[in-house]
Amino acid sequence: MPDGAVPVLDVRDLKTVFLTRSGEVHAVNSVSFDLSPGELLGVVGESGSGKSVTMMSLIGLLPSPPAQVRGGSAIFDGADLLKIPEKQLRRIRGPRIGFVFQDPMTSLNPVFDVGFQIMEPLRKHMGMNKTQARRRAQELLELVGIPDAGRRLNDFPHQFSGGMRQRVMIAIALACDPDVLIADEPTTALDVTIQAQILDLMKRLRDQLGMAVIWITHDLGVIAGIADRVIVMYGGQVVEQAPVKELFGNPQHPYTRALLETVPSVTGDRAPRLRVIEGQPPILSATPAACSFRARCGHAFGRCYVENPQRMPAGSGHDVACFWDPATGEPRDV
């Protein structure tokens, strides 16, 4: 990412809370990140760290109630997605920011053929007539590598395999040529060979279409292969952010370091035992007043229990929200 480029999406201090029967759940706490044109940003973090909620908050996809976006801003093309009226948001969500969900088996409407589902946004947002939309839908299916695209437009979702359905989902997300594609664990529900195919497809599409991509995953191995930059989330916060090489070469946050140790090595010199991170991710009932990783952290000290670390620079394009410095093994002097 060249420094100084205007980001397509600039998220500042996003905060999302769920109002549940048993009180508030602070799922996203002051998340900030930006996304440059054409960049592939990886988002990692274990289950419940707030990855999906963050992305869905941005484009107003969370049902409210129970969700409530409490604050922050998300600037896209000069407009704050969190403040513009729903009608205006609908002209961005879909046509300009595409979304691919985790589970292709349930994300398509079972009673409409896939042609209809791909053509729907084309007709609504691009003002195409039926013939134009159909032609474009066929092109899209070809683009995502579905053989015999023209005929398959008439098929229903249940007539496609899981991997093929995810390709259809990607085709829908790409329909109106979005500037940003958000892929929320698009391969988690698929088996390994299909995962690899979808990954290759996404890499090819990004190069071909030049859109920016946010790729959410549990899998650091996947991230290493495709991302330009990575943000690591924990407890609804961004705890570390770095270009991908830097992150893998010089991880700063104890959580990132632990995550990296859980990745099986492919180079042969196998770790004696696959590490797991002990303990459970927190469910926060208030804005965290201390580091939310402290209970599972091997390096936590006094300050971690009384103050929530904010992101601080740790190299070029690299920042981390931690008081402990792995280089010295001592607290940072900030």
Added chain:
Amino acid sequence: MFTYTLRRLILAIPTLLFISLIIFLLLDLAPGDPTAQMPLTIPPEVKAKIRESLGLGEPIHVRYLLWLKQFVVAEPLYMVDHYLGTNFADGMQRVISWQTRSPVGDIIVQRMPQTLWVVGMSYVVGIAIALPIGILSAYRQYSVFDQVGTFVTMIGYSVPPFFSGVLVIVIFSVQLGWFPSIYDTTHEVTDWQSFLYQLRQMIMPVMVLALQTTAQISRFMRASMLDNLGQDYARTARAKGMSEATVVLVHVLRNSMIPVVTVIALGVPLIFGGAIITEQIFKVNGLGQLLITAIYANDIPMVQTITFIFAVLIVLFNLIADVLYGVLDPRIRYD
């Protein structure tokens, strides 16, 4: 789909034959004699003759087969003759009512329109009210609208028509005098004035029956909508930038309608059963009332025929429900 429907239709034949036999045997067990109500002055020999002429002396399987022939062959032929002016039936013996000595078929054809008007209309009205209520209460779950809807449908569920029917008669006919309490079947619609009268006399029975339909269907619609509103595909539709109206009324509704349409189809024959009571209360002389009077008068051919028609309706609408299911849900393939 076509071969499936055909296969189901063919399979329905033995089912219906079996049902008709059971009805026949049950009615045969019932005590009673069609000549019992005749004046005592008629000599026993004449009575015996009458009974013979009604075919009562024959063994039961002969009588059953005779009824079957009359119902399945003679009646349809007469029907065809009546409409086309042909003469296929050629004086064949029809199913004769013991009570009136006229053909059962003719009486049923006379009574059918009353039932269809009142019962059919109430079903249509009930559904027309129920669907929007169900959709809206699901979309605005736990809102005031939903709470009120829940309360009203609970009443609709729990209050039987013989109570609500009498209640509305007492309030709207006796106290307020807005609507006639008796349904005048001889009334003919010729102009605006008589049309209004027809409307006024239909309102109460239609509303009483519709209340039940509305209660059931709207609950069902609501539950089905709620099932679907939270589905991933609804989120996908929103993520495509579709309007709320499209998401709810195209994507979610289309899926929600699948079970609801089935329930609506299955409910059609049941409502004919429900009409028996409502027709009694509002003095609508439709099929329901005909059945009741036939039972009182020991008019076995009439009871047999009407009961069997109900059975045919149930089998038929079961088939229709299944076929509709296949039409609405592309995941179902029958062939």
